Amino acid sequence: MAITNDSVSEKGLTVAGMIQSGEGQDKAIERAPGIYESRGVGNSYLVTTPEGDVLVNAGTLRDARRGKAIFAGVSANPIRYIVLTQSHANQFGGLEIYKTPDNDVIAHRIYPEDRAYGRALQQHMTRGSRRIFRRITTGTPDDILPTREVAADILIDDFHAFTLGGRRFELHWTPGGEARSALIVWLPDERIAIVGNLFGPLFGNYPNLNTMRGDKPRWALQFIASVAKLRALHPVQVLTGHEDIRGEEHIQTETGRIIDSVQWIHDRTVEGMNAGKDIRTLMREVVPPPELALKEEYGKVAWNVRATYHEYTGWFDPARGTTDLYDVPPSSVAPAIAELAGGADRLAERALTFVKEGQPLEALHLLDIALAAEPGSTTAQAAKGEALRLLLDQTGGKNLWERMWIASELDALDADSPGE
The missing domain is CATH 1.25.40.880 (Alkyl sulfatase, dimerisation domain)
Incomplete structure (x- = not known):
């Protein structure tokens, strides 16, 4: 007898709805004066100025093909700069659609290393991604990945700033994001931050420090430091890879709670390790108090306990005994x-x-x-x-x-x- 699986779907999952929200979009969404959004597997933002525009993230290849037409409806200016907030395909996949000899791609200095890692493990990571996301994203990997590699023209370190058409742009390195090359784009005059997937796809959720897809793990303390860097800017609006978060007080409260919660999990995990507790015991026992609880639609407390444990100790699990060595x-x-x-x-x-x-x-x-x-x-x-x-x-x-x-x-x- 076949085992039917009709009852399990992506319905009701916030992330799934966000990823699918670009389907059928034919007009750009103005999130702030002169800041337009094209939705997709990862949102792209066009920041317009009288002297040319700045694109933040190119989206997947398929999203870029749609996004370019959408953005043409709000600006006829040339794109002068393309800023990549990280090195995942929903940020760089559509670069070839937007790249011209007259614009520059800006990324962090680690970006080429991240891309080399992604190319080396492309089949492994595509297989892992498809297992989780194939019900959510339409099309095939060929709709996501580029047909040719587009290198970054400008590689930055901790900080980089430029002014275009009277608009100041500041780029801050946030290595605790979903990739080590993660950046946030800060518009100081407007107090708006475009952060990509610094928080993962959902604001106010636990980060996924080490995904089942098979990425390199994120370090808990680097994630905390990166969120703190954003918080210190006191933004009034945060545009993520999928969401528009508004209100300085709300952003301060939520980023503070995210920092405190992940720090609490980190500290209790380290304490438990020093007390000689094994990883599965800590996965059961480390439960934040209610005032620090975040949503678990993307990351989970137990998984972050496990990620932190392995961040510090590596692959060997003493609780599994001698056979874990072979x-x-x-x-x-x-x-x-x-x-x-x-x-x-x-x-x-x-x-x-x-x-x-x-x-x-x-x-x-x-x-x-x-x-x-x-x-x-x-x-x-x-x-x-x-x-x-x-x-x-x-x-x-x-x-x-x-x-x-x-x-x-x-x-x-x-x-x-x-x-x-």
Whole structure:
């Protein structure tokens, strides 16, 4: 019997709606006088001046093709500068659409290194991204990635400033963003900051310090320092990769809470490490007080505990013991365990007991063994489907990465299951 997966979708996830919000957009959104937005997988902003315009982020290749026409509707000026707030494809993917001999691309000095890393792991990262985002983004990787590499013309360090058409632009390095080359664009006269994905896609949520996609991890303290750098500017408006955040008091309150919450998680994790606690214990025990709680649609407290633990200690997990040092995986003994248990189906039956007791993770541990021993076991496949759905129900499906991972696991069961 095929395991249907129709019930798991991206519906109701804020990030999914934001990413999809550019579909059908045919007019630029004016977010402030002379500052226009084209929405997409990552928003692009056109800042206009009498002497030419500044583009902040090019978007994906597909978004840029639409965005260029949208921006042409509000300005006939040439684009003089293109500023990249980080080195992900939803910032640089459409560079070739906007780049001309008469404009300069500005990025942080680490940007070429970040791009070299991205090219080296392109297949790995595309595979990871598609597993999570394929239900959310339309098109294929060819619609996101550029057809040719466009190098940065101006590489900056901690700070860079220029004036164009009477508008002053200041660029600040914020290495705690989603990439080490992250920048914020500060318009001091207007007190507006364009920050890309410094916070991730959602303001007021926990950052995702180390995504399931397989990126390099972000450092907790660098993230805190980068948010503090923005906060010290006292912006009255913050334009992110997806949102328009307004009000100095609101921004000060929320950035302060973000800083305090991530600092609290970091400090309790370090304290627990020094006390000899293992990583999974800390993932369970480190829970911020209610006044510091942030939303968990993109990042999660437990994942940031884990990211901080590994940031400081590296890959070896002493709690896993000697076998963690070697290349023989737990699945190597799955056939022996299944044999002792009376077969994969017996393990699956016991897993279903865990499901009935409301313990889906314990069930999945057993089912990993059962399916490693006998990948074609329909009993184990069906039990895994039940365990995954219970897990989704218990977690509420509120976190994008968690929900989409479970959906991808159910999809894999659909693909492996024989039809009716």
